[in-house]
Amino acid sequence: MHNSRKPPTMADVARRTGVSPMTVSRAFKRDSSVSQETREAVLRAAEELGYVFDSTASNLRSQRTDFIAVTIPSINNANFADTVRALSDRVSERGLQILLGYTNYDVREEERLIEQLLRRKPEAIVVTGGKHTPRARKLLSNAGIPVIETWDLPEEPIGHVVGFSNALAVREMVDHFVSVGYRKIAFIGGDADRDTRGTDRRAGFIAAMKDHGLEAPRLIAAGPPPISMREGANAMGQLFERFPDTEAVICVSDLSAFGALTECQRRGITVPDRIAIGGFGDYEIGAICVPSLTTINAFASDIGAKTAELILDVLDGKLDRPGRVTIRPDLILRQTSR
Amino acid sequence: MHNSRKPPTMADVARRTGVSPMTVSRAFKRDSSVSQETREAVLRAAEELGYVFDSTASNLRSQRTDFIAVTIPSINNANFADTVRALSDRVSERGLQILLGYTNYDVREEERLIEQLLRRKPEAIVVTGGKHTPRARKLLSNAGIPVIETWDLPEEPIGHVVGFSNALAVREMVDHFVSVGYRKIAFIGGDADRDTRGTDRRAGFIAAMKDHGLEAPRLIAAGPPPISMREGANAMGQLFERFPDTEAVICVSDLSAFGALTECQRRGITVPDRIAIGGFGDYEIGAICVPSLTTINAFASDIGAKTAELILDVLDGKLDRPGRVTIRPDLILRQTSR
DNA sequence: GGCATCCATGTTATCGTTACCAATCCAAGT
DNA sequence: ACTTGGATTGGTAACGATAACATGGATGCC
CATH class of the missing domain: 3.40.50.2300 (Response regulator)
Known part of the structure; x- marks a missing residue:
C-alpha cells in the first residue's frame, strides 16, 4: 500500500479518533489532562495512520x-x-x-x-x-x-x-614530581595559540617550576591540536634529541603520554627508571597500559x-x-x- | 542597556531597514536575489538589533x-x-x-x-x-x-x-593466521545478543575456522558491550585459564586487543612468540603501541x-x-x- | 518605439502545533 | 435544588518565517 500523500497531521488523527486536534495534542504530552481512554484511542489512531509528531511546529508555537x-x-x-x-x-x-x-x-x-x-x-x-x-x-x-x-x-x-583550573591541576603534579626528586622536568603540549586548556596546563607547569626555583626550558611543542598518541611519540623523540638528560616529562594528555611511553619502549628506555612520565585526563588507556600511567583525573x-x-x-x-x-x-x- | 523585551524578529529588522520582511528573509539566504546594498543594510540592521535568525519558524514554513x-x-x-x-x-x-x-x-x-x-x-x-x-x-x-x-x-x-561484511573481514584474518601456521585460535568478543557487528565478526570467525577444518571452542564472552580495554584484559585472563595452549587470539576491536596485549605483558607472556593477537578497526592505538597491533582497517x-x-x-x-x-x-x- | 526579459522587491496566505480561554459535565457540599 | 470545583474537551488565534505569486522598473533587441 504505497502512500504518496502528505504525511498525516494531528488534524488527521483527531478526525479519525473523533476528537479535536487540541485533544490529540494533549494526548501526546505526558502530564496533560486527558482521560486515559481518550489518550489510548488517540495513540492507537496515530499508530494506525503512521502519524509522526512534528516537533518543528511544536517548537515554533510553544517556543520550546x-x-x-x-x-x-x-x-x-x-x-x-x-x-x-x-x-x-x-x-x-x-x-x-x-x-x-x-x-x-x-x-x-x-x-x-x-x-x-x-x-x-x-x-x-x-x-x-x-x-x-x-x-x-x-x-x-x-x-x-x-x-x-x-x-x-x-x-x-x-x-x-x-x-x-588546568594550571593548578598540573601544578599538583609538578609539586609531586619535585617532591620525589625530579628536577629536569619537561612539558609536551600543543602549539600555544590553539588549545587553550593545553596552554593553561603549560602555563601552570612553568609557574610551578618557577616556584620551586627550577628553570623550565624543556617545552616541546607538538603541533596544532588535537595532540594524540602519534604527536606524543614524535614529541618524545624530539625531547630525547634536544634534552637527553630529562628526568621526567609531563604531557598535555594521557594520549600523548602514552605515545611518549611507546617511544621510550621503542628506544629501549625504561620508564620510570630512566625517565618518568605524567599524563592528563585519566583516560582508560592510562590505567591499563604497562607500565600504567601517572595522570590527573579531571572527572x-x-x-x-x-x-x-x-x-x-x-x-x-x-x-x-x-x-x-x-x-x-x-x-x-x-x-x-x- | 538591559533589554527585557522579546527578541527581535525579521519584521523588526525589516522595519529598521525600511524594507519588507520578505526581503530580510532573502538577505539571509545565500543565493536569493537581493541587491548587494540591500543585503548589507539588512545584515547591518540585524547585527545592530542583535537579531538571531529563527530556524524553528523557517523549518516549519519551508518544511526543511x-x-x-x-x-x-x-x-x-x-x-x-x-x-x-x-x-x-x-x-x-x-x-x-x-x-x-x-x-x-x-x-x-x-x-x-x-x-x-x-x-x-x-x-x-x-x-x-x-x-x-x-x-x-x-x-x-x-x-x-x-x-x-x-x-x-x-x-x-x-x-x-x-x-x-564484518564476517568476511574477520575471515580474512583467520585465513592469514592459518596460512602462517596458527591452529589453536581464540576469539574475544561481547555477549552475542547485544553488539550485532561483534556477533557477525564472531560468526565469521567460526565459519572461517570450520572451512579450514578447525574447531572453534575458544570463544571468550567479554560481557555486554562496549568491549573496551579492560574487558579485553579480563577476557585474556580468562583465556589463559581456560585454554592455556592458545596460539593466537582475534579480538572484536583494537581496544580489547590492546587490553589483551597488556594482560600478556603483565603476565610476562611474549607477543607474538607465545601468542599472537589480532584486533579490529585500526584505531590509532594499534599503530603506536609496542608491539604494534595486527588489525583490520574498516575505513x-x-x-x-x-x-x-x-x-x-x-x-x-x-x-x-x-x-x-x-x-x-x-x-x-x-x-x-x- | 514596442515588447519581451530579468532583476529586485512586495503581498498574502500558510506550515502544524499549542497557549489561552471558554464550555460542558459530573460529583460533592450546603 | 443550587452552587462550587475539578476534570475533560473544544474553538480560536498565533508562533515567525517563507512559498507562491504579483509588481514595478530597468535593460535589451528588432
Whole structure:
C-alpha cells in the first residue's frame, strides 16, 4: 500500500479518533489532562495512520525546542565524549536532547558554530573552555538562555561555570614530581595559540617550576591540536634529541603520554627508571597500559553530570544567580613515575 | 542597556531597514536575489538589533530542517566518531547539520531514539548496523526520507547501505593466521545478543575456522558491550585459564586487543612468540603501541564520507534507486602476529 | 518605439502545533 | 435544588518565517 500523500497531521488523527486536534495534542504530552481512554484511542489512531509528531511546529508555537546545545573541541576525544555522555544521559531523562557541534580547537570555528546552534533556539548552551571571540561572547550573552562554560575556570565568566583550573591541576603534579626528586622536568603540549586548556596546563607547569626555583626550558611543542598518541611519540623523540638528560616529562594528555611511553619502549628506555612520565585526563588507556600511567583525573563525567544538574536547576527556576561549580582534579600516581 | 523585551524578529529588522520582511528573509539566504546594498543594510540592521535568525519558524514554513539524523552505538568509540566526523564535515559544507544520538548497543533504545529523531523531521537518517526492531524498521521505512544503514551489509536493507561484511573481514584474518601456521585460535568478543557487528565478526570467525577444518571452542564472552580495554584484559585472563595452549587470539576491536596485549605483558607472556593477537578497526592505538597491533582497517572515515556523498546525491535527486556502497576492509599485518 | 526579459522587491496566505480561554459535565457540599 | 470545583474537551488565534505569486522598473533587441 504505497502512500504518496502528505504525511498525516494531528488534524488527521483527531478526525479519525473523533476528537479535536487540541485533544490529540494533549494526548501526546505526558502530564496533560486527558482521560486515559481518550489518550489510548488517540495513540492507537496515530499508530494506525503512521502519524509522526512534528516537533518543528511544536517548537515554533510553544517556543520550546528541548535542545541543549553543546560545543566540544573534538568528537574524537574520550574526555569530552565522557562529559557529553553524562550530560546527555541526565538531561534526556527530562526530555531534553543534545545538539552537538565541534570546534576543531578553533575559536573562530567556535563562533560560527555558536551562531549556528543559537539559531536552533536551544534551551541552554554549554561550551567547552572559557576563551571565545568577542562576537561569540556577545552572541552568548545576548542569547537569553543559560550559558555554561566548562573544563575551565574563566576569570570573567559569561554565565555559569562547571570546571577546574588546568594550571593548578598540573601544578599538583609538578609539586609531586619535585617532591620525589625530579628536577629536569619537561612539558609536551600543543602549539600555544590553539588549545587553550593545553596552554593553561603549560602555563601552570612553568609557574610551578618557577616556584620551586627550577628553570623550565624543556617545552616541546607538538603541533596544532588535537595532540594524540602519534604527536606524543614524535614529541618524545624530539625531547630525547634536544634534552637527553630529562628526568621526567609531563604531557598535555594521557594520549600523548602514552605515545611518549611507546617511544621510550621503542628506544629501549625504561620508564620510570630512566625517565618518568605524567599524563592528563585519566583516560582508560592510562590505567591499563604497562607500565600504567601517572595522570590527573579531571572527572570528565562529573563535569557533564554537574552541568546537567545546573541546567535543570536553572530551567526549573531554582537558580537565578550564575552558578560556579569547581571540580577538584585528582593526582593519580601509577607506575610511570616514582 | 538591559533589554527585557522579546527578541527581535525579521519584521523588526525589516522595519529598521525600511524594507519588507520578505526581503530580510532573502538577505539571509545565500543565493536569493537581493541587491548587494540591500543585503548589507539588512545584515547591518540585524547585527545592530542583535537579531538571531529563527530556524524553528523557517523549518516549519519551508518544511526543511537541514538536519541529518545519525545514530551510533556509543559516542565514546573512536571508530564511530571518525565516521560521524567525516559525515559531518562533508554535509556541513552544504549547510546540513548532524543530529546525533547513541543507542548504547541496544536495539530497543535505538527504536526510541529513531522515533525521537524522526520527530525533528531530518532530511535523512543514518543508522549504524542493519539489525533493528520491527517497529524501528517500520518507522524508518515510512519516514519518507533517505535511510542509510552503515557498518554492515544487511540482507534486507531498508534503503541505502554503506558498509562492509564484518564476517568476511574477520575471515580474512583467520585465513592469514592459518596460512602462517596458527591452529589453536581464540576469539574475544561481547555477549552475542547485544553488539550485532561483534556477533557477525564472531560468526565469521567460526565459519572461517570450520572451512579450514578447525574447531572453534575458544570463544571468550567479554560481557555486554562496549568491549573496551579492560574487558579485553579480563577476557585474556580468562583465556589463559581456560585454554592455556592458545596460539593466537582475534579480538572484536583494537581496544580489547590492546587490553589483551597488556594482560600478556603483565603476565610476562611474549607477543607474538607465545601468542599472537589480532584486533579490529585500526584505531590509532594499534599503530603506536609496542608491539604494534595486527588489525583490520574498516575505513571508518570513508564510511562517513561515502554516506555523505550518497545523502547529497539523493537530496539532489541524482540517485533514485537505493544505493549500496561496499567498503573492502584491509588486513594490516603488524608486530603482534607472524 | 514596442515588447519581451530579468532583476529586485512586495503581498498574502500558510506550515502544524499549542497557549489561552471558554464550555460542558459530573460529583460533592450546603 | 443550587452552587462550587475539578476534570475533560473544544474553538480560536498565533508562533515567525517563507512559498507562491504579483509588481514595478530597468535593460535589451528588432
